Amino acid sequence: MRAMRIAGFGDPHEVFQPVELPVPAPGAGEVLIRVVATSVNPADTKIRRHGGALAPVSGVLGMDVAGIVAAIGEGVRDYRVGDRVFGCAGGLGALQGALAEFMTADVRLIAPAPKALPLREAAALPLVSITAYEGLLDRARLQQDDHVLVAAAVGGVGHVAVQLAARHGAHVTAVVSSTERAALARRLGAQDVSLRGEETLEQASARVTGGRGFDLVFDASGLDNFAAAFAAVRPQGQVVTLVTRHTVDLAPMHVKGLSLHAVFMLVPMIHGIGRERHGEILREIARAVDAGELRPVVDAHRYRLQDVAAAHARLEAGQAHGKLVIEVADG
Numbered sequence: 001m002r003a004m005r006i007a008g009f010g011d012p013h014e015v016f017q018p019v020e021l022p023v024p025a026p027g028a029g030e031v032l033i034r035v036v037a038t039s040v041n042p043a044d045t046k047i048r049r050h051g052g053a054l055a056p057v058s059g060v061l062g063m064d065v066a067g068i069v070a071a072i073g074e075g076v077r078d079y080r081v082g083d084r085v086f087g088c089a090g091g092l093g094a095l096q097g098a099l100a101e102f103m104t105a106d107v108r109l110i111a112p113a114p115k116a117l118p119l120r121e122a123a124a125l126p127l128v129s130i131t132a133y134e135g136l137l138d139r140a141r142l143q144q145d146d147h148v149l150v151a152a153a154v155g156g157v158g159h160v161a162v163q164l165a166a167r168h169g170a171h172v173t174a175v176v177s178s179t180e181r182a183a184l185a186r187r188l189g190a191q192d193v194s195l196r197g198e199e200t201l202e203q204a205s206a207r208v209t210g211g212r213g214f215d216l217v218f219d220a221s222g223l224d225n226f227a228a229a230f231a232a233v234r235p236q237g238q239v240v241t242l243v244t245r246h247t248v249d250l251a252p253m254h255v256k257g258l259s260l261h262a263v264f265m266l267v268p269m270i271h272g273i274g275r276e277r278h279g280e281i282l283r284e285i286a287r288a289v290d291a292g293e294l295r296p297v298v299d300a301h302r303y304r305l306q307d308v309a310a311a312h313a314r315l316e317a318g319q320a321h322g323k324l325v326i327e328v329a330d331g
Contacts, residue, residue, distance in 0.1 A: 153188075239253075
């Protein structure tokens, strides 16, 4: 099978190389997927640039996958050859990724793909959807009518978080960087928008909630927003973050009695625990898509397997407008 493998770590145009690899055989509890598409996530680019303990042994990146079941492993009962599936199931450690024509996947990490989407678009959803769902619903227990602020609201995770929060009846305020992105956030379901650089999170909180404070701040930005989030959230409110590589004073959090949730959705893949929950979340995401309540925002640039270096470079340069999808085969 054709694949793109990294030979070392560093610049995308230097480390990716085309290779021919044997088609893997599915083990017990696995299926073999003919890969139609994958998407590029910041986790993929960080592993490619820096390596580390999460780097795939195979050298084949690509955590997200959408494709068609090509073979069934021992003990698999819920899937048949020809089924359309999607998931976040490889690209780190011992798990080969989706930058190849075929990959195996633990069936606990996948789900039937949404019927309302082509597989190219379904590939944009798994990692970001699971992350948003885990933060909003599994961790923060979002309630109807909650006031929710989403920072980086039209980014990969943020644009799903806005839609999920709106779907569950929350009042969503989106933090964005431009009027163009503000318009997109409103189309995704945000009732209010706040332009970064023109209004602080605390000012947005005063304007939107009348000084009460947001029930939940969901920070998908990767910026050092802790102090601002603590100021913007109400007493006994909640803050969800995806990045914790900051030094921060937690005293304001203690004074308000806040709950802080750090979400790292790769834990089940890395440690082999709780994988069933990923499959359950993906089934809920597929239902939301098929009900017309959620849809990925996909960058207009189209990439094939051999173009993966260009896709990585575009994401790292901050030029992506939506998720970057790599088409491996015809859908």
